[in-house]
Amino acid sequence: MDLDAVRTFVAVVEAGRFQDAAADLSITQQAVSKRIAALEKDLGVRLFTRTPRGPELTIDGQAFLPHARELLRAAERAVASVLPGSRPLRVDVIASRVAASGLMRGFHRAHPEIELDVVMLFDIETAVAALSSGAIDASFRAVAVPGRPLPEGIASVRVLDEPLQLLTGPVHALASARSVTVARLAGHRIWMPGIVPGTEWAAYYDDLAAEFGLTIEATGPNFGSDALLDTIADTPALATFMGEQTRLVWPAGHGLRRIPVTDPTPVYPHSLLWHRANPHPALASLRAHLAATATGHGAAGTWTPDWAIPR
Numbered sequence: 610m611d612l613d614a615v616r617t618f619v620a621v622v623e624a625g626r627f628q629d630a631a632a633d634l635s636i637t638q639q640a641v642s643k644r645i646a647a648l649e650k651d652l653g654v655r656l657f658t659r660t661p662r663g664p665e666l667t668i669d670g671q672a673f674l675p676h677a678r679e680l681l682r683a684a685e686r687a688v689a690s691v692l693p694g695s696r697p698l699r700v701d702v703i704a705s706r707v708a709a710s711g712l713m714r715g716f717h718r719a720h721p722e723i724e725l726d727v728v729m730l731f732d733i734e735t736a737v738a739a740l741s742s743g744a745i746d747a748s749f750r751a752v753a754v755p756g757r758p759l760p761e762g763i764a765s766v767r768v769l770d771e772p773l774q775l776l777t778g779p780v781h782a783l784a785s786a787r788s789v790t791v792a793r794l795a796g797h798r799i800w801m802p803g804i805v806p807g808t809e810w811a812a813y814y815d816d817l818a819a820e821f822g823l824t825i826e827a828t829g830p831n832f833g834s835d836a837l838l839d840t841i842a843d844t845p846a847l848a849t850f851m852g853e854q855t856r857l858v859w860p861a862g863h864g865l866r867r868i869p870v871t872d873p874t875p876v877y878p879h880s881l882l883w884h885r886a887n888p889h890p891a892l893a894s895l896r897a898h899l900a901a902t903a904t905g906h907g908a909a910g911t912w913t914p915d916w917a918i919p920r
Contacts, residue, residue: 612684614648615677617641618656622674626663697726698891701736701748704729706834708771708854708879709749716898723891733809737763740884746892747883751809755916764885767918768899770876770911772869775799777848778841779864790872791821791912798824800840800847802831810877814850816914817875825850838863852877873910878917 620630621641631638649656656670666674690696702709713727728745730736736748740763752765759765775794777784783797804811804827811827818825831837834857841849842863851857851867859865881899883892 614644615680617644618648619677621664697724698889699726699745701728701730701745706856708852711854716895719898720894746887746889747881749879750882751813751878752880752918754809754812762885763882765880765882767878767880768903769879771852771854773850773875774853775848775868775870776841776851777866780845781848784866786868788869788871795822798847800826800849802827802829873912876911876913878913
């Protein structure tokens with residue numbers, strides 16, 4: 610159904626005359642007549658009776674009027690739903706307990722007026738496809754892994770270098786250390802069942818292990834962080850890596866230790882990705898907030914893979 614014709618029908622009803630409706634719509638009286646005639650043809654009924662006093666609604670016209678008005682209101686709502694800034698800013702944070710989620714909580718505290726829709730997408734291919742289609746507005750990822758450049762139109766900026774920490778149980782050989790050098794970790798078993806081949810974090814830990822001769826194991830099923838913490842607490846020979854800003858809670862009896870890693874400190878390079886053509890005004894606010902609060906990258910005494918993009 611032609612919405613212009615429906616709009617013209619309602620305008621004639623409200624104005625009372627074709628001529629006045631034409632003036633209200635900034636079209637000719639002839640155009641009004643043609644639109645009404647086309648609408649009547651589409652519906653198969655007469656909507657107006659022409660009288661010396663002007664057009665009067667027929668019974669069918671009276672029945673159609675409330676629905677015509679609702680059609681126009683629905684059209685207005687449809688347009689408003691996609692106006693820039695009229696919907697929540699959709700951001701992918703990968704997981705709820707990681708640094709990206711903390712960055713978005715900080716943004717929300719700074720800008721409570723901006724409505725957010727936080728989603729969690731697993732792999733970078735899914736995230737980039739969602740950015741390209743407009744299903745999400747931004748995503749936090751580590752880029753750009755060799756051989757996997759970002760598609761044309763996807764922009765990125767490095768927003769956080771997150772130091773890694775070693776997590777051990779209470780009787781692990783390194784549990785009493787206030788800090789531990791990367792070199793000292795050689796020969797120790799670092800267990801990370803959450804590493805999935807093909808992900809950007811798998812590429813990161815592969816390079817870390819190769820650079821410093823570390824033993825990083827991704828064997829066994831991944832039952833989640835609670836099961837990982839249980840195993841680390843009960844197994845003296847195992848430790849794991851986690852980001853400094855990863856939020857975890859464990860039973861007091863576990864006695865787990867979070868130990869800074871130094872000389873150099875491996876840092877995980879978090880970047881914000883978005884589509885250059887995305888018009889959502891809150892996206893600019895998010896980028897400005899992250900630029901103002903981001904930590905420096907490439908600081909002395911830190912390590913990142915060669916492929917990590919600069920700021």
